[in-house]
Amino acid sequence: MKASVLPAAASTMLAALFLSAALIDQAAAQTSTGAPPVSSDTIQQTEQNQAKKSKVILERSTDENGQVVDQKADGPAPNASSGSSATSQQSAKASAQPTAADTERSALTYTDFDFDLRLRPAEAHLAVRALVTVRNDGKVPLVHLPLQLSSDLNWELIRLNNRQMPFTTAVLNSDADHTGQLHEAVITPPAPLAPGASLQLDVTYSGSISQSTKRLLAIGTPDEVAERSDWDRISTDFTGLRGFGNVVWYPVSSVPVILGDGARLFDEIGDHKLRLTGAHFRMALTVEYAAGLAPNVAQTIALINGRTVPLSTSSSTDTTLPAIATAHVDDSVLGFETPSLFLANRTSHAATNMTLWTRPESDANVGTWSAAATEVTPFLQGWLGVKPRAQLVVLDLPEDGDIPYETGSLLATPVRAATVDVLDGVMAHALTHAWVMSPRSWLSEGVAHFMGTLWIEKQQGRDRALATLDNARGALTLAEPESPGESDGQPLVACISPVYYRTKAAYVFWMLRDLVGDAALSAALRAYDPAKDTTPDAFEKVIEQAGQRRNLAWFFNDWVYKDRGLPDLSIESVYSTPASAQGSYLVAVNLANNGYAAVEAPVQVISDLTTVTQRVLLAGRSKSVQRILLQGIPKEVRLNDGTIPETQATIHSKLIESLAPKP
16 A cells, blocks of 8 residues: 555544645645544534534545445435525425435536626625536436535525526535535436536525634644634625635535545545636626725725736715625636635735735735745746736735635735745745646646746755655655556646646656756747647647757656656666776666656766766666766766656665776
């Protein structure tokens, strides 16, 4: 087995920490296969509260072997509808038995969202009418169509072809939402939805969303950690809804998953993002404020899917009427992201390629954040071009200890006091997202992590940068299949786990750097146009046209389009003999690649006078002999320099028996 089994208590705590760190870094790659308990007083209380609205029909937990166990819940099935009319209440029925299977949940893909969304921040209330288009990506016709929301929200109406549809409702235990539960509505269309076919649904739902730490408290997370991780809410000062994996405020279809069950929750989040890539998104946002309390637009930031949208207010001479603010998102296309919504009262501060929106208590820290962005910008311009595609938006979170979150060119983080030396690393990563805005996770996140390590190289040296890469390699080796025949793995073009689209992708760009050189790689990153990225090989074509127009099909095939695992390099033997030229030696190095992924690896021969480096192409499951001529008595041979991730060590060394004349 690759992964170790941790005690339940340790696994429980790790699960909570992973949830926090996955918002900004590589948490999903560092899970364990422990079996923590998933029931607690918190979950029991939640179930009792929800019993007034619907019936828990499925409880999901893990047994002592770490396997998922589903159990049907017992008890009465009261009316689950919270509709706004008698008609809607009659259309919803609490389900005594599961009416949708996991195969149906995983088959349904959303391809189009059109929202009319209304917020009442003072009441933490959200009301939505939406047109959603779903497609059957499964292999068999779908008899049932399952639609899910946060348990904070209630289904009211579902229409198909202007006809109101009856639906059953249920509560599913799933940590895809901060409450630890989802409200699932299931409709049965007049005819099964055929594979590849689509239909449009008109749905209405509403509810109040307050900060909830139920899922983290249920696995024993300390209160303070839970509050800093699950900060999503609707309130007068701050509204933050991060979407699936945090707050399911829009319709989804997903397989119920729990924290502590290895990486399943994080893989489900990644799969959700991948399936939404390319979906069309529109929204009309209306925010209702108390009479006479219209927001100051200059001090209010609204972001939808990580992008700033302008707010406009309507005024009335009647001071008894509510104040209204509106915003619109016309037809946009989702990338590898979860739809998100932010609305906050903050003060804006312009900086180099960045705008910070801060709380009053953070205003004093703006100077160092701005200085860090200014310091990093010339470095990014040298690699990525003079101007970014967008401005980075830094949104100050409500509490200093809140866990950061990023999506696109938005970084939601506490704007805390820190030195420029600390912040410039953060800026190198975050500002890269303003330059490289790809719908592909391995490009968007991979380039950001690559630039972050290049900044470390610039400031602290190459060894430190490669050591940073190596710190995450262990998690990658656990995730990768030992052989292509063992499992499909996760090709970068379709990967869902952060350890792939961050760690492995960063390694890929380091290897490309060695293959084509800094100038060619920089030219490719500058020339890359996300609007023209319509095929998986788009970036390969861009980089092949830069520099020497080198054919890189072999590399992209093994490292991007397919997952062949990691190489396993070794120096099998070394032979050295004097050459004809005086003082020179010919060194024959027998190399092997016992892995399945091809690499071009650096081979160094070191003598007492010089060091000679050559690159050798090692196909998967192959051997090669490299002959190197150098001056001076050879002392050591090294293979790989840390830029190629391997299953074991990433630097191999073999000493050469001295050939110096004996006295």
